[in-house]
Every structure is written in C-alpha cells, then in structure tokens.
Amino acid sequence: MTVxxxxxxxxxxxxxxxxxxxxxxxxxxxxxxxxxxxxxxxMTTLTAALEHLAALDARAGRPLRSSLVISQGASRLPRTGFFECVERLGRFSGAPDGPAAAGWHAAEVVRVFEFDYPEEP
Known part of the structure; x- marks a missing residue:
C-alpha cells in the first residue's frame, strides 16, 4: 500500500x-x-512520512529528526516500528523495547537537538 x-x-x-x-x-x-x-x-500517513524523513536524514548523514516523535505511553520512546526502521537504515541494532533502544534514542535526540539542519527547498 502506498501512502x-x-x-x-x-x-x-x-x-x-x-x-x-x-x-x-x-x-x-x-x-x-x-x-x-x-x-x-x-497514523499510517504520519508513520510513512517519519520513515521517509528518517531515510532522507540517514542518506545525508544527519541525526534522525523523526526521533523527536514519541509515544505518549509510559516508555516515552518512539513506537517499535521506529526502531525497526532505523535498524533497516543501519543506525541501530537491538531489541526495540530494551535498554539499548532507550539509550540509543536518548543519544540520537541529543544529536538532533545539537544539529543545525539546512533549510528545506
């Protein structure tokens, strides 16, 4: 299905x-x-857009802006699909719901906060 x-x-x-x-x-x-x-x-549209943005950022060697979007659940982490996406992009490897995911996400958020993204055309 194309979104x-x-x-x-x-x-x-x-x-x-x-x-x-x-x-x-x-x-x-x-x-x-x-x-x-x-x-x-x-949600399907947002997920597809965030995954597309993650792929664009990864291809450009930038921190993933999509990491700024989290679930409102107790974990305060992105959904499992986010970690599956970043694993496909070669940015993360591990269980999407464990301490490695939480640590990677926290570090990526800091990288995003500190990076100056170019203006979009």
Missing part, C-alpha cells in the same frame, strides 16, 4: 519538528496528528 502526504502536511511536519528541535522538546504522535490535522488514516 501519500500532501505538500502542506509535509512542510507542516518539518516546521513542527524544527520547532521541537529548537525548543529541545519531544512531540507525541497524537500531538503531531492533531497539529497537522492529518486526514484518515492519520
């Missing part, structure tokens, strides 16, 4: 992530869906 995100929503996602980076805070999936007003299937 598309509108240019407006894509640009909105980049703006929200840049704001979060500058303010050094994390966003939940739910908050992003609500802020962007993504149409149904919102």
């Amino acid at each position: 598309h995100i509108s240019r407006k929503h894509w640009q909105g996602l980049l703006v929200e992530l840049e704001d979060a980076r500058r303010q050094r805070h994390l966003l939940t999936y739910r908050a992003l869906i609500e802020r962007l007003q993504l149409p149904t299937p919102a």
